[in-house]
Amino acid sequence: MDEASLKLKIKEQGDKVRVLKTQKAEKDIVEAEVAILLEYKKQLENVTGESGSSSKSKNKFVLKTPKGTRDYNEKEMAIREKIFNTITGVFKKHGAVTIDTPVFELKEILAGKYGEDSKLIYDLDDQGGEKCSLRYDLTVPFARFLAMNGTQYQNIKRYQIAKVYRRDQPAMTKGRMREFYQCDFDVAGSYDPMVADSEVIRIMYECLTALNIGKFTIKINHRKILDGIFEVCGVPENSLRPISSAVDKLDKLPWEDVKKEMTDEKGLDPSIADQIGEYVKYKGGRELLEKLMNDQKLSSNKNAKTGMDDMKILFDYLEIFKILDKVSFELSLARGLDYYTGIIYEAVTEQSGPPTLADGTQITRKTKKESDELDESTVGVGSIAAGGRYDNLVGMFASSKKGNIPCVGVSIGVERVFSILLQKAKLEEVKANEVEVYVMSVVDGLLEERMRICAELWDAGIKAEFMYKAKPKLQAQFSVCDRDQIPFAVIIGKDELSRGEIKVKDMRSKEQGEGGGVLVKRTEMISELKKRLQALSS
Amino acid sequence: MDEASLKLKIKEQGDKVRVLKTQKAEKDIVEAEVAILLEYKKQLENVTGESGSSSKSKNKFVLKTPKGTRDYNEKEMAIREKIFNTITGVFKKHGAVTIDTPVFELKEILAGKYGEDSKLIYDLDDQGGEKCSLRYDLTVPFARFLAMNGTQYQNIKRYQIAKVYRRDQPAMTKGRMREFYQCDFDVAGSYDPMVADSEVIRIMYECLTALNIGKFTIKINHRKILDGIFEVCGVPENSLRPISSAVDKLDKLPWEDVKKEMTDEKGLDPSIADQIGEYVKYKGGRELLEKLMNDQKLSSNKNAKTGMDDMKILFDYLEIFKILDKVSFELSLARGLDYYTGIIYEAVTEQSGPPTLADGTQITRKTKKESDELDESTVGVGSIAAGGRYDNLVGMFASSKKGNIPCVGVSIGVERVFSILLQKAKLEEVKANEVEVYVMSVVDGLLEERMRICAELWDAGIKAEFMYKAKPKLQAQFSVCDRDQIPFAVIIGKDELSRGEIKVKDMRSKEQGEGGGVLVKRTEMISELKKRLQALSS
Structure with missing residues (x-):
C-alpha cells in the first residue's frame, strides 16, 4: 500500500x-x-x-514485547492451564512421563534438520563460547536426548509441553507468533508393528475429545504407500520427496495447481502426474485398503506392500481401540516433514476456520513450502494435531547404527486449541483466581481481625483473601467478590465479634441483599465453610 | 592447572x-x-x-547440551513437578494468579537494571530486526508488564515460575547453571503499610514449610533503617549503596574484611565504619526495635524513623499471622539488589550446606559483587528464598509518575529446594509414571485382548499400560510392574477368558508368587479395580 x-x-x-x-x-x-x-x-x-x-x-522506553511475542494475562493463563492439565491427564493415563530439555541447543544439533526453514532458527549472539540456537521444535531435542542417553532409554513414552521459537516474518495480524507452545507425545522403542502407533492415535483422539473443541476427523496415510504409488507411477527416485510435498498441498489447492507444480516446477512428466492424480483422490476405510491391495501394480511394489500390510494391522488395532470410525484413510495426506517413515496422521476440526482481517479478507494458511509441517504458529487454521512414525531421526545423532531408536509421536496444536477455546469463552467470565472466601468488615475496618480470620482459614487449607486496607468500604469489598467470582464471604462487625459470632454469606445469591448472610459461631466458622465448600464442589 | x-x-x-x-x-x-x-x-x-x-x-555430532544447561529426566521432573505444585498450591490459597511473559525481551528493557551483572545477559543474534535478550529474572519483565498494562493492573497478586538465563562463567562442577528456574510471587498495588508485606512473608513461610526442606529462619531488615544508620554514622550520600553492599557480605565474611572493603576499597573513614560495625551486630525481635527507637540519634533520622515505624507494624501483623517466632530482625541483612526500598527478607535453611568437590574442597558461594542478589543459580548454598519491597521499579518503565505501582515480593529458590530434595530422595525409588494397572498375559501373547482390556480401563479413567509385544514373556511384564512401581496387574489367560474371567493381582504383595491374583468376572473388572484403587489412595 x-x-x-x-x-x-x-x-x-x-x-x-x-x-x-x-x-x-x-x-x-x-x-x-x-x-x-x-x-x-x-x-x-x-x-x-x-x-x-x-x-x-x-516514553523512556518503547514498552512492548518483541515482535511475534506477547504476554498472557491471568485469564488467558487460566484457560491455558486447563488445556495443559487436560492433555497431561490423558498422557499420564497412558503411562507417559515428562522430561525437560534446555530452551537452547548447540547450533550444530539443529543444523540440517529443518531444510529450508533452517533460516527461521533464532541464534544466540556469539558472546564467546559455544554457538547456540533457540529450539525450533521439541522433536529434535528429544532425539538428541535419546541419542545421548540411549542405553537407559531404549524405550520411553514421554511428553513435553514447552515453548519453541521461529524467527518467521512477523504477521501478528494473522496470529502468527515467533514464540509459541508445542505439546508433543512420543513413544520411542522397537516394538511389534503398529501397536505403539495405534495407541498414539488413540491418545490423539482422547486429547481432542477431552478438550471439547468440537467435531474432528483424523486423516491417516502411510509414507510407504505414497512412495509406492509414486514409484509405480514412474516418479524418479530423487523426485519422491518434492512430489510428496506437492501432494501435501492438496488440502489447500485444487488438483490443477498441484499438478502444475509437479510438472512445471518439478519437471514431472504430465502423464505420470495424471496417474498420481487418480490415486490421491481416494479416501475411505478398510474397503479402500482392499481396493489398493487388489491393485496388481501397487501390491507388487515393495514399499506399497509394506505400507498396506501396516495399514491392515492398524485398522484392526484402531477397531479394538474403538476409534476406527473416527479415522479416514486419505491418499492425499502427505505431511511436510521429511523425517516421517511410516504411518502419518493429522486431525482437522470444523471449528478451525481462518479468522477474518479488518478489511474483510480471510486469512489463508501460509503458503506451503518445501518442508512445511503442522504450522502451530498460525492461529485457528489448518490441522489441530498431527504426527507420524519417524524411525531414523535418532540415528542421525547416534554414533553407530545400534544407537538408532525408532519413534512414533503426535503433536497437539495447543496454540490452536487455545485460540478456539478463547473464542468460545467469554474472557471476563473466566475465574482466574481460586479464592473461596473473602473476609470483609461492615464498618470500622477491623483490619487485624480480618487478618486473624484469614490466617485461620489458610491454616485450615481454605483459599481466602482480605482487602489490604485499614478501613475499606463495604461496597468495594463486595465488588471484589463480584469481579473475582468469590463464592463465599465471611463478614465481621464489632457487635457480632463481641458475641463470638461472624456472618457467612453466599455471594452467589444476590437476592439476600448486602446485609444478608447467616450468623455462625466464630468457633464453628471453619466447619461451616468447609461444609459449604464441599457442597459447592460436588 | x-x-x-x-x-x-x-x-x-x-x-x-x-x-x-x-x-x-x-x-x-x-x-x-x-x-x-x-x-x-x-x-x-x-x-x-x-x-x-x-x-x-x-560422532557425527558433539552430543551434549550447551554449557551451563542440562536435561532433566523423568524422575527429576517428578520431583520438580511436586515442588511446583506445592508452591503454586500455597500461592493460589492466597488468591494469586499467574501471567506469562516471553522468554526474551527487548534489550533496552533489561538495560540498566542489573548494574555490573548486565554483562551476564544473553543477547540474541542480530539477525535483522529488534535487538533482544533472554530474560535475566522475572521481576523486570513483571514490572514491564505492569507499566504496559497499568490501567488494568493497579493491583495484582501474581506468581510466575519460569526459566531465566545468565551467561555466567561455567562452573558445572559447582552446580552453577546458565539456565535455571525462578519462582516469584509479587503483590503490586498501593495499600496500607505492611499489610501486603506481612502476607508475602507468611506465604514464604507457608511455602518453605510445605516443601519440607527442614528447619529455616527468616531474616528481616528494612532498607530505610539501614540507610538511617549509615546516615547517622556519617556515610556520604553517594556511598550509601556501596556501603550497603559491603554490609551484605557479613553472612560470608568476618567484620574485619567487610570493614576493609568499606575503608580501603570504598574510602570510608574508619571511625564511621566502626560505628556501623556496632549497629550491624544487632539481631533480635521486638526488644531490638525498642532499643533502636530509644536511640536518640537514630530516631531523629527521617529514614530510620520511617523504617522503624514500618517494623513496629510488621511485628504486629506477623504475630497475627502466627509467624513472629520464625523471623529474626537482623541489622546485617542488606540484600544486594539496588531496587529495594523497604522491608527486605531472606530465608536460610540449615540443610543448605555447600556440596563437596571431587578433590574434597568445599564449594563456597560465589564472591559477592556490587549488585549480587539471591543467587539461585548456585545449588545448595546460601538463602532458600528472599525478597523485599521495591516501590520504584515499575516507575522506571512508566511514562509519568502516575504510572508507578509499588510492589513487594518474594522469590523461592526452587533450584535449591530441588537440590535439597534430590539429595533426600532415592532417585530410583521415585515413581515418575502414574500407571495404576498393567495388563499382561500369562502365555500366548493375547495382544489384541490386552489392548481391548486397556481401552476399557482408559474409558473408565484408569491409568493403564500393556507391553507393545505380540508375545511378551511373563517375567518381562512383571519386571515392568516392578520397575515402574505399578500397584495392580490384570492377568489374562486363554482358559480364564473363555470362562469370562480375568485375574487381578496386587503387585505390592510379593508373597503371592507369580501365579497369584484373584479371579474376577470380566464384567466386574472395572468395579473391582476402582474399589482397590480407592482403598490405595485413602
Missing part, C-alpha cells in the same frame, strides 16, 4: 479501536484490532521512514 | 566414574562426577588447544 492509503487505513482502524473500547468490547478482540493498527503503522513507518506516532519520544 | 596435573586429574576422575558405574551408583551422582570429568577435559582442551578425547571425530 502507498502512504496515502496506509494513512487512511490507520485512521479507519483507529476509529474502529476507539469504538470497540467505548463499547467495552472483549479485551482479546480489542487487542487483535490494536495489533492490526500497529501493523499498519509499522508499514507506514517502513514506507515513510519515520515513526507513525510520537509515543516513542514521550 | 598445568597440562600434566590436568591429565592426572582426568585419569583419576575417569577411574572414579568407572568405579561408580560398576557399582551402579545413583544416576545423579554419576552425572555429577562425569560433569567434573568433562570440565577437566575442557580445561585440558583450553591448555593444549586440542580435544582431550577422540569422541568428537567418531
